[in-house]
């Protein structure tokens with residue numbers, strides 16, 4: 001029986017002395033709100049994901065909201081989203097008064113495809129939020145081609161996909177708008193935090209205004225000016241800023257990105273080998289043909305369901321001191337969307353019912369991994 005001490009968590013962010021120092025330096029500098037460190041983080045991050053501009057914000061949820069505002073979406077517009085996503089994806093559409101239209105996903109990747117989008121697209125469809133679920137890249141080339149024909153804009157929800165690749169480049173490259181998350185469950189973290197990336201300088205300038213109350217001059221610019229700057233508020237904006245303390249941590253984390261993704265991928269490959277030997281009826285998530293995942297989430301799906309149901313397996317693992325998680329949620333099954341009409345979503349419902357996310361974190365040991373697989377073998381179909 002495992003004690004509380006050796007409980008295996010589902011995720012542990014890889015933070016150390018360097019991040020602590022960087023945060024302390026930001027505090028000592030006296031400038032703790034959005035300032036030079038945010039600007040440096042934006043530039044480094046955008047470069048890393050192959051975009052021209054980065055606009056740091058308070059979360060991926062606010063990044064999605066601002067992206068939809070920037071597209072000019074509002075009441076009467078429809079936005080196709082996967083129901084199979086963290087609920088923030090659908091909620092962001094509601095924030096601008098538009099209607100989320102749930103599309104089904106591909107069984108192997110958990111992502112929308114050009115076909116599943118086409119199945120629900122209507123006259124009023126103005127945009128798609130294309131999620132790279134759990135870090136698995138969606139087939140952006142195929143979806144961009146289809147959406148260009150329909151004149152439908154794409155916002156990429158890349159919350160989990162920092163460091164993923166698609167079509168031979170980083171996820172984010174060539175995106176009209178991509179939204180990212182630095183929550184501690186994600187690949188790299190700033191505590192809370194997010195970013196929008198885009199190649200369009202005018203859109204980036206508007207996003208910068210929108211995150212700061214619609215102001216035409218940032219607090220940092222006013223501080224740096226030798227003459228008084230009388231700012232104007234050009235439109236109704238928000239306070240969605242990131243702090244310089246967070247950005248200082250983000251800069252250090254970004255420097256570790258390759259190592260973090262490499263380690264996650266190595267641990268995933270080891271899980272693959274252990275599961276193939278012990279539990280061949282469990283299908284682990286893997287790289288699609290068009291790219292590579294970050295394994296932000298390592299989920300398994302049994303070929304024919306769990307004998308006692310997935311939640312019994314979760315309980316069995318918890319009993320053995322292992323924090324697994326139910327797989328990705330489905331928004332259309334939540335009370336918040338109970339009255340929301342939707343098409344049939346059989347693949348979404350299968351994945352959300354049966355998938356299970358196993359612990360995976362940078363400092364995970366082989367011994368811990370073995371314990372997870374042993375405990376799973378006691379619960380899972382062979």
Ligand SMILES: Cc1ncc(COP(=O)(O)O)c(C=O)c1O
Pocket residue numbers: 059060061062085086088089131133157159160180181182183193194
């Ligand atoms: C696909 C997806 N989109 C958006 C979010 C929201 O991110 P944040 O917590 O940074 O707002 C998450 C977080 O889990 C997510 O997984």
